[in-house]
Amino acid sequence: MSGTINKTELERRAINYDFAAPVTSTASIAETIVVGFGDGSVRFFQAGHEPRLIQAHEGVVLCMAVNQSYIFTGGDDGKFLRISLSGDVEEIANFGSRWVDCVAATSEAYACSSDRATHVWSRKGSKASVLEHNSTVGGLAFDSKGKRLAVAHYGGVTVWEPNDRRWKSKKLIWKGFHSSVTFSPDDKYIITIMQENALHGWRIRDKADLAMAGYPAKIKSFDWVGETPYLATSGADAAICWPFDRKDGPLGRAPVCVADGEKQLSTYVCSLSQENAVFAGFKNGEVLLAEIDESKDSIVLKNATNREITAISLTKSLSHILIGDEGGHVLWAALWAGALNDQFI
Amino acid sequence: MLNSTQVPVTVLTGFLGAGKTTLLNRILTERHGKKYAVIVNEFGEEGIDNDLVVDADEEVFEMNNGCICCTVRGDLIRILSGLMKRADQLDAIIVETTGLADPAPVAQTFFVDQDVADRTKLDAIVTVADAVHLEGQLGEHHEAEEQVAFADVVLLNKTDLIEGHSLGLIENRIRKINPYAKIIKTAHCAAPLDEIVGLNAFSLERVLEVEPDFLESDHDHDHDDDITSVSYVSDTPLDLEKFQAWFGKVLQTKGQDILRSKGILDFDGQDDRYVFQGVHMLMDGSPMGPWPEGKKRNSRVVFIGRGVENMGLKEGFESCRAL
Numbered sequence: 001m002s003g004t005i006n007k008t009e010l011e012r013r014a015i016n017y018d019f020a021a022p023v024t025s026t027a028s029i030a031e032t033i034v035v036g037f038g039d040g041s042v043r044f045f046q047a048g049h050e051p052r053l054i055q056a057h058e059g060v061v062l063c064m065a066v067n068q069s070y071i072f073t074g075g076d077d078g079k080f081l082r083i084s085l086s087g088d089v090e091e092i093a094n095f096g097s098r099w100v101d102c103v104a105a106t107s108e109a110y111a112c113s114s115d116r117a118t119h120v121w122s123r124k125g126s127k128a129s130v131l132e133h134n135s136t137v138g139g140l141a142f143d144s145k146g147k148r149l150a151v152a153h154y155g156g157v158t159v160w161e162p163n164d165r166r167w168k169s170k171k172l173i174w175k176g177f178h179s180s181v182t183f184s185p186d187d188k189y190i191i192t193i194m195q196e197n198a199l200h201g202w203r204i205r206d207k208a209d210l211a212m213a214g215y216p217a218k219i220k221s222f223d224w225v226g227e228t229p230y231l232a233t234s235g236a237d238a239a240i241c242w243p244f245d246r247k248d249g250p251l252g253r254a255p256v257c258v259a260d261g262e263k264q265l266s267t268y269v270c271s272l273s274q275e276n277a278v279f280a281g282f283k284n285g286e287v288l289l290a291e292i293d294e295s296k297d298s299i300v301l302k303n304a305t306n307r308e309i310t311a312i313s314l315t316k317s318l319s320h321i322l323i324g325d326e327g328g329h330v331l332w333a334a335l336w337a338g339a340l341n342d343q344f345i
Numbered sequence: 346m347l348n349s350t351q352v353p354v355t356v357l358t359g360f361l362g363a364g365k366t367t368l369l370n371r372i373l374t375e376r377h378g379k380k381y382a383v384i385v386n387e388f389g390e391e392g393i394d395n396d397l398v399v400d401a402d403e404e405v406f407e408m409n410n411g412c413i414c415c416t417v418r419g420d421l422i423r424i425l426s427g428l429m430k431r432a433d434q435l436d437a438i439i440v441e442t443t444g445l446a447d448p449a450p451v452a453q454t455f456f457v458d459q460d461v462a463d464r465t466k467l468d469a470i471v472t473v474a475d476a477v478h479l480e481g482q483l484g485e486h487h488e489a490e491e492q493v494a495f496a497d498v499v500l501l502n503k504t505d506l507i508e509g510h511s512l513g514l515i516e517n518r519i520r521k522i523n524p525y526a527k528i529i530k531t532a533h534c535a536a537p538l539d540e541i542v543g544l545n546a547f548s549l550e551r552v553l554e555v556e557p558d559f560l561e562s563d564h565d566h567d568h569d570d571d572i573t574s575v576s577y578v579s580d581t582p583l584d585l586e587k588f589q590a591w592f593g594k595v596l597q598t599k600g601q602d603i604l605r606s607k608g609i610l611d612f613d614g615q616d617d618r619y620v621f622q623g624v625h626m627l628m629d630g631s632p633m634g635p636w637p638e639g640k641k642r643n644s645r646v647v648f649i650g651r652g653v654e655n656m657g658l659k660e661g662f663e664s665c666r667a668l
Contacts, residue, residue, distance in 0.1 A: 097398065097400040136404055195417075
């Protein structure tokens with residue numbers, strides 16, 4: 001089937017890798033794209049270099065976050081690790097048989113969760129603050145200033161803020177289980193992915209609820225796009241993009257649906273903010289690029305492979321793109337046509 | 346999807362002291378040559394033979410989806426999703442539940458979460474029961490009754506400590522609650538693992554294979570809230586629309602008290618057998634091929650639950666006959 005499909009421009013200039021384990025996570029620092037795998041390995045991708053292998057965890061790399069200088073990973077081996085760009089691995093904490101499910105990082109602080117507890121380290125002190133919750137933590141996110149920490153769990157989100165030497169908390173309540181969480185770029189909203197095929201949001205100022213439901217599948221990925229900004233999400237047969245401009249954000253407004261997957265479910269989204277566009281990866285392995293404008297057609301960047309897309313990442317200069325899937329396949333390519341092909345040193 | 350094979354998940358229930366830990370130890374120490382992941386509560390044992398032990402706390406979440414009895418195990422969704430990202434393929438996953446756990450949220454997790462349903466499948470609920478103490482536990486704790494009612498297999502353990510006559514009585518008691526369960530009698534949980542793991546008990550095909558072992562029911566139990574089972578047969582074909590309307594209403598209004606339901610149906614004007622099975626309000630059903638040659642076409646339904654004999658199910662079922 002795939003033999004009869006013409007390769008896309010991106011596929012023609014791409015380098016393809018097949019690794020032994022599913023791609024579980026990705027992030028980028030400057031010109032390095034970091035990828036985590038289901039066998040505990042982490043790999044660095046840089047233009048002009050072969051991927052660099054870092055043996056990080058013993059089991060699955062469950063989660064990843066970065067700040068300007070470090071990569072933070074959590075694994076099902078119970079370890080919370082800090083990895084430098086030179087490849088040094090440092091164990092920050094070890095929870096034994098309990099998994100490290102979520103991580104978050106800023107230049108000021110970093111945090112991880114294991115079971116019901118969130119552990120936060122500030123740059124100054126080496127001792128962690130332990131923030132307890134009533135159920136297992138589903139997601140962690142710092143605000144843009146790296147000050148407040150949102151912790152998603154069953155029944156809503158707890159927003160923690162350091163106050164002198166203690167932490168004060170504020171609860172945002174909504175029934176159901178909340179996993180990944182994010183602050184809007186202006187720090188005015190907090191949005192979570194729910195178990196119930198929906199997004200939920202709160203305007204932090206007055207705790208006003210934003211229920212964004214109607215998805216046919218679980219939302220696995222979201223990303224903020226552009227100046228408006230839009231929150232692009234997976235979980236439907238397109239990228240569903242909610243507008244967060246104006247006074248009330250998406251309240252009472254319809255989302256913009258772009259990157260039509262023709263009945264395929266989107267599983268990963270990644271922002272191309274400079275172009276007000278979004279990359280959408282699908283369950284069948286296809287990747288589309290679409291401007292957030294329903295009147296424009298999307299571009300097919302990668303054809304279907306029948307392997308679910310689990311990662312899309314860009315270098316900060318937007319020179320290169322990386323696409324990873326559940327089968328351990330990684331595509332690495334110059335993003336723009338006409339850019340120089342990779343040459344290994 | 347890449348992995349078309351779904352990893353089977355066996356749920357191990359049983360009252361405190363029944364022998365669950367003995368069975369888990371056997372699974373973890375026997376050289377079975379398979380790769381299992383075992384999800385436990387505070388077990389503290391390391392598996393040999395490459396087995397993987399995952400520690401978890403049972404977390405029962407109420408879904409915010411309008412289904413009033415829809416609770417799921419949040420920890421299972423998280424851990425099963427994590428296990429599916431591993432590089433190595435697991436042969437099976439075994440989930441231990443605590444002695445007082447209600448098996449429903451575990452079973453419902455496999456109906457409700459699409460990722461879990463795509464990559465894993467509920468294989469069977471295996472309940473370990475203590476032959477000496479089960480009778481007393483059934484009287485005192487509704488959890489014990491529920492664990493027997495949900496079971497696909499009851500591993501009746503410690504049979505070496507009980508006389509033949511008493512053993513017969515306790516078997517009858519189990520069958521009255523759950524005529525569908527396969528009873529394996531053992532001492533020290535010494536049953537072959539292939540009778541416990543890899544049974545495919547939740548597949549619809551399996552509903553067709555197992556002939557329930559019904560007892561003449563004399564309804565002599567003491568309390569109305571006892572868990573029992575009822576079954577009805579109709580030789581007259583059923584009307585599809587009438588059945589759907591009736592069954593939907595039954596699950597909606599009585600789903601909280603109906604723990605499990607199963608049936609093979611002969612719809613008027615349809616060539617294929619229709620097979621279903623449900624857990625509380627959630628139901629899975631589909632046509633399962635033509636009726637075997639020479640076998641009588643009829644419709645059979647079984648309900649296991651609390652007060653099922655007083656729900657008017659018989660009249661309701663009979664009213665679904667095609668005229």
